Amino acid sequence: MNIWNQNRKSKSQMMLLKHRFIFLITIILIFLSACSNRPKGVMSKSEMRTFLTDLHLLEGTLTTRYELNDREKAYYYQVLFDKHHVTKAEFDSSIVYYTKNPKVFERIYSKVNKNLDNLKMDVESGKYVPVIPDSIKFKPENINIWTRNIAFKYPKDTVKNNLTFTIIDNQLLTKDLYTFSYRMIAYTKDSLQTAYTTLRIHYADGVVDSLWHDVKADSVMRRYKFMFNASRNYSIDSLTGTFYSYQNKLDSLKSDSLNLNSSSLDSINIRIDSISLFRKYIPFLQDSLKLKLDTVPVIAIDKDSIRIEETILKFNKLSVSEKKEIRLTW
Numbered sequence: 149m150n151i152w153n154q155n156r157k158s159k160s161q162m163m164l165l166k167h168r169f170i171f172l173i174t175i176i177l178i179f180l181s182a183c184s185n186r187p188k189g190v191m192s193k194s195e196m197r198t199f200l201t202d203l204h205l206l207e208g209t210l211t212t213r214y215e216l217n218d219r220e221k222a223y224y225y226q227v228l229f230d231k232h233h234v235t236k237a238e239f240d241s242s243i244v245y246y247t248k249n250p251k252v253f254e255r256i257y258s259k260v261n262k263n264l265d266n267l268k269m270d271v272e273s274g275k276y277v278p279v280i281p282d283s284i285k286f287k288p289e290n291i292n293i294w295t296r297n298i299a300f301k302y303p304k305d306t307v308k309n310n311l312t313f314t315i316i317d318n319q320l321l322t323k324d325l326y327t328f329s330y331r332m333i334a335y336t337k338d339s340l341q342t343a344y345t346t347l348r349i350h351y352a353d354g355v356v357d358s359l360w361h362d363v364k365a366d367s368v369m370r371r372y373k374f375m376f377n378a379s380r381n382y383s384i385d386s387l388t389g390t391f392y393s394y395q396n397k398l399d400s401l402k403s404d405s406l407n408l409n410s411s412s413l414d415s416i417n418i419r420i421d422s423i424s425l426f427r428k429y430i431p432f433l434q435d436s437l438k439l440k441l442d443t444v445p446v447i448a449i450d451k452d453s454i455r456i457e458e459t460i461l462k463f464n465k466l467s468v469s470e471k472k473e474i475r476l477t478w
Contacts, residue, residue: 191234191242196256199232199239201263290428293317299421310393311416315425320384321437325428328374334365334392335417347374347389351382353442363392371422381442387425392418 186192191199206228210221229236246253293315302311328347346360359374378384394416 187241187245189238189241190245191238193252193256195232195234196242196246197259197263199228199234200256200260202228202231204260204264205267285432286430288428288430290426292424293427294423294425296423298423301419302416311391311418312393313389313391315387316385317387320378320387320427321429321434322378322381322384322441323429323433323437324378324384326374326376326378326387327426327428328376328389328424329371329426330391330420330423331369331371332363332391332418332420333367333369334363335367336365343392343394345372345389345391345393347376347387349376349378349380349387350385351380352385353380353382355380355382381440383438383441391420392416 206224210216210224229239246256296313326347326349332345334343343363343365344360345363346358348359349357351357357376357378357380359376361372361374363372364370
């Protein structure tokens with residue numbers, strides 16, 4: 149009798165387990181059926197959450213990068229799609245699908261906002277320290293700082309014996325690499341004067357570094373190119389250069405000032421095009437380089453010396469007869 153009761157009890161337990169198993173299978177089938185309602189090519193809710201979080205971070209970053217053009221921004225968006233292994237068409241289809249299910253979309257976005265809030269708190273508390281790869285951190289930028297006309301011509305008998313330029317930019321800094329390039333044809337002249345072209349870096353302490361090259365006036369178009377590294381640890385006041393000049397090379401290289409006007413009645417006959425002046429630098433290092441610059445010592449100004457210089461300047465402006473009269477009174 150006891151054996152019969154035990155068998156009957158075990159059979160009832162088996163039946164109960166069987167019903168539970170069938171119930172579980174039914175729930176799984178219902179869930180899979182609900183999931184299958186999402187069309188092919190539509191991202192899942194978890195995929196949408198992670199993608200939208202990264203999308204908002206990217207758009208927040210791009211709004212602060214005013215120098216990026218539309219083509220460069222499109223590159224960053226493509227990197228985002230590649231990271232999540234989705235296409236733009238799949239993302240667009242997912243947006244259309246979830247906007248038709250506003251309650252589901254609202255739950256997705258509430259978790260996206262929560263992700264962004266958590267990230268913001270981590271950044272503000274100092275927990276989040278972004279690790280920038282060296283390949284990105286020390287990647288140099290190369291920008292053209294020449295903003296003037298890239299071509300011009302001085303016809304024959306132009307009363308000028310040199311053609312110079314000056315660039316003042318407070319972003320110029322030590323360790324910069326400047327590449328100055330242009331094409332020029334200097335037409336044959338009757339005189340046998342030797343012309344030259346040059347590029348200069350003017351540092352805050354008054355020192356000027358220079359590079360120069362001879363120019364042949366033989367009616368042949370040539371390309372001239374300078375690559376100049378700002379090696380001194382001082383801020384840079386300006387860049388100056390000479391496209392073409394008949395002045396003595398040594399005197400010009402010692403001079404700190406350039407003037408487009410010339411008192412000489414010599415003439416030039418040249419044509420220049422394809423002018424560019426590129427500045428190559430590492431943006432990541434700019435702040436640290438500025439902090440480590442050598443300072444220029446402050447020189448005390450002597451008022452008496454200023455008066456003497458002013459007197460000399462006034463004397464030089466006098467006519468020859470006036471100077472003779474002053475010398476006679478002395």
